[in-house]
Amino acid sequence: MSNSFGKLFTLTTFGESHGPAIGGVIDGCPAGIDLDLEAVQSQLDRRKPGQSKITTQRKEPDQVEFLSGIFEGKTTGTSIGFQIQNTNQKSKDYSHNVDVYRPSHADYTYDQKYGVRDHRGGGRSSARETANWIVGGAVAKEIIKGIKITAFTSSVGEIFIDKPYQELDFSQIEQNMVRCADPVTAEKMIEHIGEIKKQGDTVGGTITCVIQNVPIGLGEPIFDKLHAAMGHAMLSINAVKGFEYGSGFCGARMKGSDHNDLFNQDGSTQTNLSGGIQGGISNGMDIYFRVAFKPVATLIQKQDTIDAKGNKVEMQGRGRHDPCVVPRAVPIVEALSAMVMADFYLLSKAKSGL
């Protein structure tokens, strides 16, 4: 079931970039939840293209339609089907790609694995799929209402926020088009992406996510440690190359005497290099992690590549593409985080106090 996500709260998805619709089935959502459909839609709007001069100018309304599982505004405990029509497919933008393998895309591997491939806009490998995740995440958030999940762009290329997240004002994130929590850095990022775009090039970046007000005890060792499931989720996002939580790769350079988080008497810790998770279980401190995105592979530059017969060909991206995917990925990181947290919340409930 490689198109399903989660154990108790699950999302099963379908859809190609240029088919009639994408969508999915949310299973395991408890009954009786007031579902604010406008809130769901507003999350989708955060992800959709065409929001600013630094994102693709492709316009898609991305209107979610719920088909089941909700009655008179409340979830009924049955599976929630939904779909999002693909209304603005310009398949002909991709007609020149029928037999061409775009470098660092999934064209070659899909073709080798499956033998057939919907080449239009990347087909199933397109990031259009992530719109489904936004819907799943928006429903998940209703299950874990007290938990606060905040993601933001923490670096673009070599430009990064050089403050700990505790010093940032999260209310700034949606105030700038890169979704950076630091306004000054945001300006630099926007300028940099603008330059990259002019070059027909793209640039990578990182997203930091902070999860606050987490109940103690979420996570299911040995193989469903909270951070392992979270890493799995983040590594499922298109273009992600790395995941670290708490001290992350920096922690690998440290000594134990510097790294250990000493306890306060109430069980909280004085530092939080653990990143809110110990032994795979949340300890009530903030969970925070960082996700690395490679630069978008589609360039508005000429590139040498091959076609399906192994002939050398020259290609140039002609579609409408993002020079930097990171700002639009911010709500995706939040959505997947919400699904992971909701899933573990339900798992935890199953086993608690008989």
Next chain:
Amino acid sequence: MSNSFGKLFTLTTFGESHGPAIGGVIDGCPAGIDLDLEAVQSQLDRRKPGQSKITTQRKEPDQVEFLSGIFEGKTTGTSIGFQIQNTNQKSKDYSHNVDVYRPSHADYTYDQKYGVRDHRGGGRSSARETANWIVGGAVAKEIIKGIKITAFTSSVGEIFIDKPYQELDFSQIEQNMVRCADPVTAEKMIEHIGEIKKQGDTVGGTITCVIQNVPIGLGEPIFDKLHAAMGHAMLSINAVKGFEYGSGFCGARMKGSDHNDLFNQDGSTQTNLSGGIQGGISNGMDIYFRVAFKPVATLIQKQDTIDAKGNKVEMQGRGRHDPCVVPRAVPIVEALSAMVMADFYLLSKAKSGL
């Protein structure tokens, strides 16, 4: 099923550090595989403590006993049960920990989540569990015989190998006690760990893993991308704080024009910043990734902490502990990698050419 790993090739484990035994059940291993029990045992021997002056001096024979699923040297296609006796438990080493929460261990979170806890040696949260994984990995390797998996210590604290893996001689790895692929760096690491040990301190590090001779087409998008499953596996290892593959976090600083892997006419790529995986599916190039380990939390130093009642107490590690866990984790990284690869190999077979 939080104690199960994998989808078709699965390992389900049990066992606490100081119980009578640890062990597990391997399900989904195809029938007819010649299982070299000595090869399995030799993998376990690579992980076991007491191998050198820089590891814990705890001695455990770690002898695996297979209980089912093998008949006259061949797997029978039925589930393979196995156990490893815990023969050298010095539980009294931990008797002083009954009510003490060790900093940056899982004592506090296990107690909060479950209400009861086997405090001896960390109980279920102990890295002793990883011996089970070695057994699973050794069986998995028999399924994917052509695939070559090599892990090595790539950094300890601030000391790191400053060459690409292609310039390293993997035959050097087992020639030094830190399992570093570069002999000169190995010497520095050993010296550094020796100093750290004298201080009663610990130090983190990273492991790099390279997987070669990979068939094209392994990986099951959307939610079982090969690298996402691999990341999940690696993040399940005790003390791991981060995972990156291919260009990883460095890739997030790059431009697309530098990052894209251009094709050769045979479908291979001129560079391999993708890390052998595109769109979640292996492309036949080397897979490589890096795993970050925090420093071991048990110090042979005095630390302030609290007990289960919230009283301040002072503690000092008295058990036999590793100053740096990374060298012993090398075979663990390989074992989990083998299980992931075997699982995806079987999944791939299920769906190929009707």
Next chain:
Amino acid sequence: MSNSFGKLFTLTTFGESHGPAIGGVIDGCPAGIDLDLEAVQSQLDRRKPGQSKITTQRKEPDQVEFLSGIFEGKTTGTSIGFQIQNTNQKSKDYSHNVDVYRPSHADYTYDQKYGVRDHRGGGRSSARETANWIVGGAVAKEIIKGIKITAFTSSVGEIFIDKPYQELDFSQIEQNMVRCADPVTAEKMIEHIGEIKKQGDTVGGTITCVIQNVPIGLGEPIFDKLHAAMGHAMLSINAVKGFEYGSGFCGARMKGSDHNDLFNQDGSTQTNLSGGIQGGISNGMDIYFRVAFKPVATLIQKQDTIDAKGNKVEMQGRGRHDPCVVPRAVPIVEALSAMVMADFYLLSKAKSGL
């Protein structure tokens, strides 16, 4: 994932009787299968209501729309989304049921379990869901082309076929409106259902299913024995009260010396009381089983019942209902059988000959 069916070939469904649409996601279908959309639709047409004077006169076009996973007529190996619009909902037929618990329906249990309930037409508990299964089954059939699955009505009330299936002419099944493989018995059944309908009553019955040309070796002991998975599937159908395969309940009255199936020299057996499965694995002989359906609970008669507040009320079915559900369930039994067989076929492939 209680709305998902299968392990490798899976169907995840959604939809209420009177919502905008029902549908689902088929995951795990291999790539490269020619999918005959008209054949799928013709299976749906076999199930749809209003086909004859003995079924409900409700008219629903039940037109399936595929939304993904198929490109230029072939499956692509990605998930297949589909939906069936609910076009002929007469919700007001059910408005009198808002707070009434219909006897032997799921109204009471859904209300008790979930607290909220889409009361219109049974909501999620409606047999309308089975239209989704027809779609899943039609796709599954393409995976196991050589295997022949035939179901037929074997009894209605006290009227039953008194011949072994080997003496029946399966080409007769679709020639009569009860889908009985014996024309003479069919006439009696039709007459009986007509009488029952006049009384505003309903009647139960059984379906026999025969699966031929089965490869040897399908089935995954210990807990996914082929017949156990088949039983699970059949017991998932609305109104099913029992499942037996091979000698079934009759076998429980027999002696071993009468029951054992002696071998021919080619491995086939002289008798087949085993029902084509031994130890949970197909042995190449015909698989056959029988499924018991209770009478439809909705009567066009007055019945005493209660409402959600525990008040006594009198009710009478006013919707358009089947006096006997068995004939329309014949393609459903075939569809679920096909999904089970396809799933085990893929599982078997995963593990065979490395």
Next chain:
Amino acid sequence: MSNSFGKLFTLTTFGESHGPAIGGVIDGCPAGIDLDLEAVQSQLDRRKPGQSKITTQRKEPDQVEFLSGIFEGKTTGTSIGFQIQNTNQKSKDYSHNVDVYRPSHADYTYDQKYGVRDHRGGGRSSARETANWIVGGAVAKEIIKGIKITAFTSSVGEIFIDKPYQELDFSQIEQNMVRCADPVTAEKMIEHIGEIKKQGDTVGGTITCVIQNVPIGLGEPIFDKLHAAMGHAMLSINAVKGFEYGSGFCGARMKGSDHNDLFNQDGSTQTNLSGGIQGGISNGMDIYFRVAFKPVATLIQKQDTIDAKGNKVEMQGRGRHDPCVVPRAVPIVEALSAMVMADFYLLSKAKSGL
């Protein structure tokens, strides 16, 4: 994971009849449960052979050893490993079977599927596996303490109890060696089995199981209806050919006006042909079902059969076998029922009242 049972409360098993041990891993058992190890053992003792003159005279102590997951008498929430040594294997009893396919056993299908086979005592296909299930069931019972599960032999060959279960005195069940709830019928059964045994023959029978004090709301439609999961469990037992619940196959002969269970004002029903489950969800009434067992295939008579090369051979059972397996299967039915109920109880908890 074909050797795993359950979704949240899971049992994963291993073991062949004549290997060193059988055993398993129970995952998902909540923490803090007082586990009465003697109660577990006493359940095992109910199943073990050699209890009376009508069962096999094979003697096995069947002593369960718990290896993890329990600390100071309480479950810790971690996985519970256990094993049962095979102490009384008389493998030479089976040496004559190396290449012989016993009729109506799983020898042929295992050999065809896997290519290799542990022929001793049926290997993995032996009912010895069910001892593992007793352990799982005994732990499960601690989770659902208020629910009362009672199974008994309801028929042997043509001899059956002709009273509804409500008129039976369940305290009689363990008072006779066939575990029949009616003492007079028990005598007849015992006499009949004695005669069958003298003939070197075997006989089938049925077990009825009644589950009382069931909470309303257990069961997870659409594909994990309570009775579908229960049927799957029962059909997993060696020699089972059929499952029916509530009115079962009799219900298929009835009219709706006779079959419907009318409500009392408190939501209970005046009759219970539904068998305590409506729409796949428990309604609080007694759950009851019946399981059909074929006669044991091993006869102490000469039978014609074939060997692995297709040669005709004559064979005669020489091991120690049961003439009727039903009495010893009574605790197995209870154990699997307990596991199903515990699993659904935990699933239900996960989703209830946020």
